[in-house]
Amino acid sequence: MINHVKEIRVSKGMTQQELGDLLKVSRQTIFSIETGKYVPSTILSLKISKIFTKSVEEIFILDEKD
Amino acid sequence: MKISFLLPNRFKKIGLILFPIGLLVWISTQQGLFNKELNHTMKVLTLTLSFFSFLFGLYFISFSKEPIEDEYIDSVRLKSFQISSITQMVFFLISFTTMFLFNIEPHGDGGLSIFFLSSLILFWAMYILIFNYTLINTKSKIDD
Numbered sequence: 001m002i003n004h005v006k007e008i009r010v011s012k013g014m015t016q017q018e019l020g021d022l023l024k025v026s027r028q029t030i031f032s033i034e035t036g037k038y039v040p041s042t043i044l045s046l047k048i049s050k051i052f053t054k055s056v057e058e059i060f061i062l063d064e065k066d
Numbered sequence: 067m068k069i070s071f072l073l074p075n076r077f078k079k080i081g082l083i084l085f086p087i088g089l090l091v092w093i094s095t096q097q098g099l100f101n102k103e104l105n106h107t108m109k110v111l112t113l114t115l116s117f118f119s120f121l122f123g124l125y126f127i128s129f130s131k132e133p134i135e136d137e138y139i140d141s142v143r144l145k146s147f148q149i150s151s152i153t154q155m156v157f158f159l160i161s162f163t164t165m166f167l168f169n170i171e172p173h174g175d176g177g178l179s180i181f182f183l184s185s186l187i188l189f190w191a192m193y194i195l196i197f198n199y200t201l202i203n204t205k206s207k208i209d210d
Contacts, residue, residue: 016208020134028204029138037204038138 002061006034008052023047071129078130085123091116124190132201139201146197154189161185 009019009030016030023030023044032038033048040048049056094100095112104112132139161181164170172178 024134025136025138026132026134027208028201029136031208032138032204035207038141041137044137 001036001039001066002063003033003036004059004061005030005048008054008059009034012052019051022051070131070135072131072135073126073129075131075133077126081123081126081128081130083123084119085127088116088118088120088123092120124187124194127194128190128197142197142200146193146200149196150189150192153192154185157185157188 009016016027016034020027020030025044029038029040033040045056045060049059052059092113095104095109095116100109100112165172172181
């Protein structure tokens with residue numbers, strides 16, 4: 001799974017802490033998602049897409065391994 | 067609805083106090099450090115109390131919530147449990163194979179108790195180590 005969470009977050013001028021606070025998750029969770037170490041649940045993915053006002057498909061993209 | 071069996075975060079601090087004190091007192095009493103001061107009944111009571119303090123300390127550390135308990139922490143918990151279970155299974159396999167091959171038997175009930183106790187402690191120690199190592203490692207790599 002490839003994701004554009006970091007690019008979109010930075011483009012919106014948000015820090016990992018601010019995004020974490022909005023999603024009610026820790027900064028470690030945001031870091032793990034951004035580095036691809038953790039794939040978020042459907043609920044968290046939908047919350048991220050709502051905050052970024054983008055569709056889930058624009059943020060998360062399936063790669064060949066999936 | 068998400069059901070959580072975890073204890074509030076403050077129990078971690080209680081566990082961090084109970085665990086080392088219990089372990090130290092238990093080992094000291096086992097080694098006969100308080101033989102002069104304590105009669106038999108008091109010694110048995112001290113051993114029991116210190117052992118349960120040690121065990122509950124270990125459980126409190128393992129089952130306390132993190133300040134922010136989210137789905138990533140849940141996944142780290144699960145991964146830590148899986149690795150600890152595999153480690154314990156390997157420990158059992160190696161132990162029983164060694165006992166079988168070299169015809170070694172635990173000496174009486176005491177030997178057997180120590181064997182099962184060490185496998186129990188190994189599981190929880192591994193769980194605590196892996197869980198905290200993963201969280202600390204992630205924290206140290208965080209950038210912005």
